[in-house]
Amino acid sequence: MDIRINYSSGEPICRQVCDQIKLAVVSGRLQAGEKMPSIRDLAQSLKVNPTTVVRIYNELAHEGIVTVRQGQGAFIAEGAPQRLSPQEVQRVVGELARKMLIEGLRMGMSLTEIIKTVRAQYGEIEAARPNPTERSQKSA
Amino acid sequence: MDIRINYSSGEPICRQVCDQIKLAVVSGRLQAGEKMPSIRDLAQSLKVNPTTVVRIYNELAHEGIVTVRQGQGAFIAEGAPQRLSPQEVQRVVGELARKMLIEGLRMGMSLTEIIKTVRAQYGEIEAARPNPTERSQKSA
Amino acid sequence: MDIRINYSSGEPICRQVCDQIKLAVVSGRLQAGEKMPSIRDLAQSLKVNPTTVVRIYNELAHEGIVTVRQGQGAFIAEGAPQRLSPQEVQRVVGELARKMLIEGLRMGMSLTEIIKTVRAQYGEIEAARPNPTERSQKSA
Amino acid sequence: MDIRINYSSGEPICRQVCDQIKLAVVSGRLQAGEKMPSIRDLAQSLKVNPTTVVRIYNELAHEGIVTVRQGQGAFIAEGAPQRLSPQEVQRVVGELARKMLIEGLRMGMSLTEIIKTVRAQYGEIEAARPNPTERSQKSA
DNA sequence: GTGGTCTAGACCACT
DNA sequence: GTGGTCTAGACCACG
Numbered sequence: 003m004d005i006r007i008n009y010s011s012g013e014p015i016c017r018q019v020c021d022q023i024k025l026a027v028v029s030g031r032l033q034a035g036e037k038m039p040s041i042r043d044l045a046q047s048l049k050v051n052p053t054t055v056v057r058i059y060n061e062l063a064h065e066g067i068v069t070v071r072q073g074q075g076a077f078i079a080e081g082a083p084q085r086l087s088p089q090e091v092q093r094v095v096g097e098l099a100r101k102m103l104i105e106g107l108r109m110g111m112s113l114t115e116i117i118k119t120v121r122a123q124y125g126e127i128e129a130a131r132p133n134p135t136e137r138s139q140k141s142a
Numbered sequence: 143m144d145i146r147i148n149y150s151s152g153e154p155i156c157r158q159v160c161d162q163i164k165l166a167v168v169s170g171r172l173q174a175g176e177k178m179p180s181i182r183d184l185a186q187s188l189k190v191n192p193t194t195v196v197r198i199y200n201e202l203a204h205e206g207i208v209t210v211r212q213g214q215g216a217f218i219a220e221g222a223p224q225r226l227s228p229q230e231v232q233r234v235v236g237e238l239a240r241k242m243l244i245e246g247l248r249m250g251m252s253l254t255e256i257i258k259t260v261r262a263q264y265g266e267i268e269a270a271r272p273n274p275t276e277r278s279q280k281s282a
Numbered sequence: 283m284d285i286r287i288n289y290s291s292g293e294p295i296c297r298q299v300c301d302q303i304k305l306a307v308v309s310g311r312l313q314a315g316e317k318m319p320s321i322r323d324l325a326q327s328l329k330v331n332p333t334t335v336v337r338i339y340n341e342l343a344h345e346g347i348v349t350v351r352q353g354q355g356a357f358i359a360e361g362a363p364q365r366l367s368p369q370e371v372q373r374v375v376g377e378l379a380r381k382m383l384i385e386g387l388r389m390g391m392s393l394t395e396i397i398k399t400v401r402a403q404y405g406e407i408e409a410a411r412p413n414p415t416e417r418s419q420k421s422a
Numbered sequence: 423m424d425i426r427i428n429y430s431s432g433e434p435i436c437r438q439v440c441d442q443i444k445l446a447v448v449s450g451r452l453q454a455g456e457k458m459p460s461i462r463d464l465a466q467s468l469k470v471n472p473t474t475v476v477r478i479y480n481e482l483a484h485e486g487i488v489t490v491r492q493g494q495g496a497f498i499a500e501g502a503p504q505r506l507s508p509q510e511v512q513r514v515v516g517e518l519a520r521k522m523l524i525e526g527l528r529m530g531m532s533l534t535e536i537i538k539t540v541r542a543q544y545g546e547i548e549a550a551r552p553n554p555t556e557r558s559q560k561s562a
Numbered sequence: 563g564t565g566g567t568c569t570a571g572a573c574c575a576c577t
Numbered sequence: 578g579t580g581g582t583c584t585a586g587a588c589c590a591c592g
Contacts, residue, residue, distance in 0.1 A: 021241070027248070052570090072575075074576090074578095076580080087366065087367045091250070095245060095249070104161055104168065108207075110231070122236070307528065308528050330583080352592075354563095371529045375531060378521060381518060383544055384441055388448040396515060397540060400537060404533050407523060436576075
């Protein structure tokens with residue numbers, strides 16, 4: 003799964019792990035229907051308490067990212083189509099955008115530079131996406 | 143000061159206030175050298191605990207945004223509030239951009255829509271900025 | 283708060299408590315903005331573990347029923363307008379309706395009787411609603 | 423048998439299957455005396471663990487919906503599957519109605535809309551019922 | 563004082 | 578085996 007935890011960042015472990023799993027889903031590294039490690043296995047590999055993983059899977063299930071099947075395990079959910087209303091989506095992303103802008107502008111970046119950074123991050127997410135049909139192409 | 147607190151967002155109050163003060167600085171509403179309200183005044187106007195304001199001023203001082211002069215109060219710092227190296231700036235903003243992208247993409251937005259949202263938020267920030275060509279006007 | 287827990291029903295404690303709080307909210311017994319008991323207090327009065335109450339408040343916050351303010355406590359949320367899309371609402375209620383119908387029909391009730399039961403339950407919820415302006419009227 | 427399992431709803435599989443069999447009984451698709459599939463057949467067609475089917479038949483037998491005859495298999499029970507007193511029936515359905523109402527009202531639906539949803543669900547159940555005037559037709 | 567997170571370990575239901 | 582819930586108690590951040 004390649005999840006890395008920064009124990010000294012102050013950010014809660016469960017948030018870190020959730021974010022990395024979300025990223026893996028968005029970038030396509032985790033495909034819909036794919037089975038997640040069991041709570042006990044993931045807890046062991048991350049060296050955290052099983053109940054912490056329980057919370058992680060719970061939160062992801064709440065957000066519609068994984069679905070949990072009793073006795074079988076957790077699985078990446080099939081495309082979660084619009085659980086939230088479009089206004090909510092807009093509001094959530096708008097808030098994150100504002101936060102990013104405040105920090106960037108405060109530290110002297112221009113809007114253009116910030117958007118360039120956004121595009122660069124998007125490129126990284128896309129680059130992580132497995133492209134099974136064109137694996138050998140490097141700079142397409 | 144026009145600081146608005148969202149008590150129900152789950153985001154710590156001190157963080158909200160810090161962010162809005164930073165925003166006021168980058169948008170030019172607060173000019174270098176300007177005096178900040180006293181701790182007890184700000185606490186009263188924001189209806190928060192004075193110790194919370196203490197923490198806010200401490201954090202802002204730590205980030206180089208205000209300077210506290212013993213017995214005189216807190217002032218917006220003169221120097222550019224840019225303590226971090228360009229790489230650090232890039233890293234911080236990049237991280238915020240990634241979080242925004244992950245949420246937006248996950249909820250079905252395209253890169254184009256997300257960037258549109260960023261521009262819209264930037265517009266709102268700019269709208270709050272006092273018009274630089276009419277600096278000398280006091281009560282416009 | 284008048285919350286009663288049935289320890290032998292097999293239904294999880296947190297679900298029971300959540301349901302009763304939701305009921306109190308829709309019936310108006312708990313008003314928007316009202317303060318909930320602190321985690322420790324509620325835990326003590328319900329004689330459950332504080333972490334169980336943490337889970338309860340967490341879930342209610344996730345559903346937009348309460349808002350939690352760090353260091354201040356939990357409060358009934360101001361009217362949560364349409365967090366879910368109308369289709370989701372329809373789906374959720376439809377599922378609950380179907381379940382009720384299956385049980386009722388299986389046990390020999392007619393659609394008419396079932397709907398009568400629904401109306402009766404609605405009456406009970408309404409009856410529990412505090413009516414501050416017409417308190418003395420009995421059978422209005 | 424036309425049983426559909428929603429693996430991602432979080433509801434236990436055994437409960438889902440039980441409910442659908444009950445539904446088939448009340449809607450007349452399964453007639454009294456009719457033979458149920460063998461445990462291993464049903465397990466295979468539903469792609470679930472045989473022990474899950476064992477539990478399902480046990481639960482249905484316990485509720486008086488099927489009767490298990492040693493060495494012959496399970497059959498839909500002859501007598502009306504009404505074990506509970508009218509008061510009990512009222513209580514069970516009332517509880518389900520209340521839960522439905524709480525969710526619906528909380529999400530902004532009116533009583534009228536909720537009852538409309540109930541009728542719509544009833545319509546779907548009726549649509550699945552084989553036409554009683556054409557009972558003798560086998561392959562209609 | 564408030565809630566948030568994490569650990570540790572128990573017991574249960576489901577597959 | 579799987580996840581779900583609950584208890585017990587620690588430590589931290591926020592107000």
